[in-house]
Amino acid sequence: MKTALFIHYPKCGTCRKAAKWLKENNIEVKDRDITKQNPTVQELKEWIKTSGLPIAKFFNTSGNIYKENNLKEKVKTASEKELLEILASNGMVVKRPILVANNLVLIGFNEEQWTEKLK
Template sequence: MIFIYYPKCTTCINAKKWLDENGLPYTERHIKEKNPTAAEIKKWHKKSGLPLKKFFNTSGLVYRGLNLKEKLPNMSEEEMYDLLASDGMLVKRPLLITETSVLIGFKPKDWEEALLN
């Protein structure tokens, strides 16, 4: 599993703690130091089955600063992939990429269902 996170994010800290407490092995990836590429985001989006908008950190300063709430509805998927790849702070986190799923954000119940059952 790949755990993509931002170390100063409280939700990411809680997710990492949960993974450790449940003895689940993972590889860490700092989202600012190694931002996901457009190709990776596209692959994860397809694998997740979720709307692409779910990959955006809608509460982040960069998202708000770029006025993306207004702009996203008029963008193509390719433009959104490129935009997400341009700045790790635009990507919702944490992201957990497994062989079979992509988990966005941290909801312990969802992670438990996906990883422990």
């Protein structure tokens, strides 16, 4: 496997668990801090398509921005273009970690899923 892209928030406990798991399993990654480099609209489009998941799965539903801006309702009614722009506007709106590798995009850390997909 070529080097995977690991997009994370360093202060996030789940992201730290995922990083530890990657290291323990000798999976080489290129780190990217989501607060310093937001995913672009184009990247998000590609990742959503590759993942096969609905765009709603890419939102960090437990984050303050999601709650303060009532994004739960907006996700139900907004166009894909609007939702992509919201996601690309602030990395803290995006669910993390994200692992992008070999025609595979994993959102959030689920050890069982990551083991199945990456080993």
